[in-house]
Amino acid sequence: NAGVTQTPKFRILKIGQSMTLQCTQDMNHNYMYWYRQDPGMGLKLIYYSVGAGITDKGEVPNGYNVSRSTTEDFPLRLELAAPSQTSVYFCASSLGGYDGYTFGSGTRLTVV
Amino acid sequence: EDQVTQSPEALRLQEGESSSLNCSYTVSGLRGLFWYRQDPGKGPEFLFTLYSAGEEKEKERLKATLTKKESFLHITAPKPEDSATYLCAVQAGAAGNKLTFGGGTRVLVKP
Numbered sequence: 491n492a493g494v495t496q497t498p499k500f501r502i503l504k505i506g507q508s509m510t511l512q513c514t515q516d517m518n519h520n521y522m523y524w525y526r527q528d529p530g531m532g533l534k535l536i537y538y539s540v541g542a543g544i545t546d547k548g549e550v551p552n553g554y555n556v557s558r559s560t561t562e563d564f565p566l567r568l569e570l571a572a573p574s575q576t577s578v579y580f581c582a583s584s585l586g587g588y589d590g591y592t593f594g595s596g597t598r599l600t601v602v
Numbered sequence: 603e604d605q606v607t608q609s610p611e612a613l614r615l616q617e618g619e620s621s622s623l624n625c626s627y628t629v630s631g632l633r634g635l636f637w638y639r640q641d642p643g644k645g646p647e648f649l650f651t652l653y654s655a656g657e658e659k660e661k662e663r664l665k666a667t668l669t670k671k672e673s674f675l676h677i678t679a680p681k682p683e684d685s686a687t688y689l690c691a692v693q694a695g696a697a698g699n700k701l702t703f704g705g706g707t708r709v710l711v712k713p
Contacts, residue, residue: 494645521698521699523700523701525703530611530705531705532606532608532689532703532704532705532706533646533689533691533701533703534703535700535701535702538698538700540698546698548700580645580646582645584699586699587699588633588634588651588653588693589651590636590638590648590651591646591648591701592648593645593646593647594645595643595644595645596643596644596645
């Protein structure tokens with residue numbers, strides 16, 4: 491049982507480039523989330539999804555896009571990368587209700 | 603807007619020296635308060651959920667408590683392997699079961 495898998499683990503982008511961060515879960519969770527974590531800071535919600543075909547903005551959505559075509563996958567797209575998007579990105583999933591999230595191991599992104 | 607504040611930002615302990623971490627929150631309609639442990643370079647790992655004031659939960663050397671305005675994570679007789687960042691998060695009544703996280707407390711336990 492792999493849980494939540496994120497790829498890649500590390501990436502360096504140049505300003506203006508685009509990329510997709512991949513996230514897959516094998517627990518049949520309906521709820522999925524993307525957070526970013528800056529040094530010494532807590533996690534900030536970027537986007538979330540309550541099921542296939544349904545997505546919504548979180549606290550810091552600007553510069554990002556998501557899609558949810560299947561229950562398992564929730565990719566995060568960065569268009570026109572900016573230095574302010576340098577961060578560690580975490581994907582998470584949950585059954586909903588009072589269940590805690592299961593997090594992936596993160597993607598460390600640097601924009602130069 | 604939901605807010606979560608954790609203190610202190612960092613805590614250095616000697617092995618066996620018990621201490622407490624604080625998580626104060628402002629939220630309309632608390633559904634649950636969550637504690638996570640995060641090791642360097644890894645994703646947060648779920649520890650506890652607390653649902654109502656007065657509730658307590660324990661796991662090994664960790665004990666979490668909840669009041670109407672704050673939660674405490676007590677570390678009893680810590681060991682070096684308890685060194686980590688501890689994150690607190692609240693879930694309010696809004697759609698999506700979203701969590702709002704605090705900034706975390708970095709705990710270092712020295713042998």
